[in-house]
Amino acid sequence: xxxxxxxxxxxxxxxxxxxxxxxxxxxxxxxxxxxxxxxxxxxxxxxxxxxxxxxxxxxxxxxxxxxxxxxxxxxxxxxxxxxxxxxxxxxxxxxxxxxxxxxxxxxxxxxxxxxxxxxxxxxxxxxxxxxxxxxxxxxxxxxxxxxxxxxxxxxxxxxxxxxxxxxxxxxxxxxxxxxxxxxxxxxxxx
Amino acid sequence: xxxxxxxxxxxxxxxxxxxxxxxxxxxxxxxxxxxxxxxxxxxxxxxxxxxxxxxxxxxxxxxxxxxxxxxxxxxxxxxxxxxxxxxxxxxxxxxxxxxxxxxxxxxxxxxxxxxxxxxxxxxxxxxxxxxxxxxxxxxxxxxxxxxxxxxxxxxxxxxxxxxxxxxxxxxxxxxxxxxxxxxxxxxxxxxxxxxxxxxxxxxxxxxxxxxxxxxxxxxxxxxxxxxxxxxxxxxxxxxxxxxxxxxxxxxxxxxxxxxxxxxxxxxxxxxxxxxxxxxxxxxxxxxxxxxxxxxxxx
Numbered sequence: 001x002x003x004x005x006x007x008x009x010x011x012x013x014x015x016x017x018x019x020x021x022x023x024x025x026x027x028x029x030x031x032x033x034x035x036x037x038x039x040x041x042x043x044x045x046x047x048x049x050x051x052x053x054x055x056x057x058x059x060x061x062x063x064x065x066x067x068x069x070x071x072x073x074x075x076x077x078x079x080x081x082x083x084x085x086x087x088x089x090x091x092x093x094x095x096x097x098x099x100x101x102x103x104x105x106x107x108x109x110x111x112x113x114x115x116x117x118x119x120x121x122x123x124x125x126x127x128x129x130x131x132x133x134x135x136x137x138x139x140x141x142x143x144x145x146x147x148x149x150x151x152x153x154x155x156x157x158x159x160x161x162x163x164x165x166x167x168x169x170x171x172x173x174x175x176x177x178x179x180x181x182x183x184x185x186x187x188x189x190x
Numbered sequence: 191x192x193x194x195x196x197x198x199x200x201x202x203x204x205x206x207x208x209x210x211x212x213x214x215x216x217x218x219x220x221x222x223x224x225x226x227x228x229x230x231x232x233x234x235x236x237x238x239x240x241x242x243x244x245x246x247x248x249x250x251x252x253x254x255x256x257x258x259x260x261x262x263x264x265x266x267x268x269x270x271x272x273x274x275x276x277x278x279x280x281x282x283x284x285x286x287x288x289x290x291x292x293x294x295x296x297x298x299x300x301x302x303x304x305x306x307x308x309x310x311x312x313x314x315x316x317x318x319x320x321x322x323x324x325x326x327x328x329x330x331x332x333x334x335x336x337x338x339x340x341x342x343x344x345x346x347x348x349x350x351x352x353x354x355x356x357x358x359x360x361x362x363x364x365x366x367x368x369x370x371x372x373x374x375x376x377x378x379x380x381x382x383x384x385x386x387x388x389x390x391x392x393x394x395x396x397x398x399x400x401x402x403x404x405x406x407x408x409x410x411x412x413x414x415x416x417x418x419x420x421x422x423x424x425x426x427x428x429x430x431x432x433x434x435x436x437x438x439x440x441x442x443x444x445x446x447x448x449x450x451x452x453x454x455x456x457x458x459x460x461x462x463x464x465x466x467x468x469x470x471x472x473x474x475x476x477x478x479x480x481x482x483x484x485x486x487x488x
Binding site: 014019021023024025026027056057058059060061064065068069093094097098101102105106 | 304305307308311312315331334335337338341342345348349421422423425426428429432
């Protein structure tokens, strides 16, 4: 698992220790380019923690460049060459205002670690069925479509479709036909 | 021939229109004197807009400072004269700025490049928290949104104006419309391209039948349209509107011959003004009022 401290990337990008705020579109684009350079060395399947813990604030333009474009490139696109998964850490209410707005704009979703690091949840745009499915998989651990069908009482084919959608959006990881929630991967080999 | 523009005694976003109307008949390359001798008060919008006026002139204009010592001294403390002397030949008594002004959250600061926005946001954060929570009774959590709003309106200059502009942030008591409530005001003014010209530069843009400054403002401010094709663009002003709505504030944007405003219940401004006297660039004002018990829910 790779860990990227966004604040460190920001300081390297600006060559300045004084700024801890992710503001302006050029700054966001430069930070994302740095993150992408770090991701270039990852394996075909990777999980990266994007850590906002030391970021003071993020504005809409920067959230669009750093979060939305990262997800659009690695998670929303169908990519055969690479499966990149992201877990967002240290996202506060203050950060969330801007991040939520850009997720809505692009119909994106992501996985957020809770403040104490003990749990995870999805944020952004998912429908009720997707949210329920993700929560069940997170709760149950490694899950097959039939397991989800038993747990929710929904037809297996519907569950399979929902799980596939969540995998395509890189909110669930697929392991030999089963699914594991991003953020619930402690026991899974990535 | 030299034209004289008289600055009104009280200069804010409304009375600045009197300045623009006087300018309408003066060619940009004409000799000009901006006479502020009898001006007693100016909002951050008024001061930054006067700088934009100086920026817009093709021939360096003259500027006569306020005669009232208190006013001139205050303008000096906001940083106005420091920037004005780069644009105008200054006349009258121009005091040197001594000490900071407690009501000035951010003295008038030039915004030209992305780093300037970092600087502005970094400088305002600590002071904003204190002012918003202690003076305006606004939840301390609003500070981040305030800084985001400031960042986005400043970026408007960097991304779209094609030249620099100025930002100023100040608190004051609004006696007339808000019955002595305090307000915090962000003003960002430039004499750059303006919204219509910026949107017209969008590649492959198809013009609609009705296309003027008012239509451009409606597209950018209300519908979040940007000159960039990137679908993520245009979120900044939408975010500003969201923040202003949450805190019962007001945002107004003037560009070219039009002015658009998101008007809260406490104000009686007109949502869209068209066919104003022309003024280049964009002039943005964000006003957040003090919260009072029983105020509108967030």
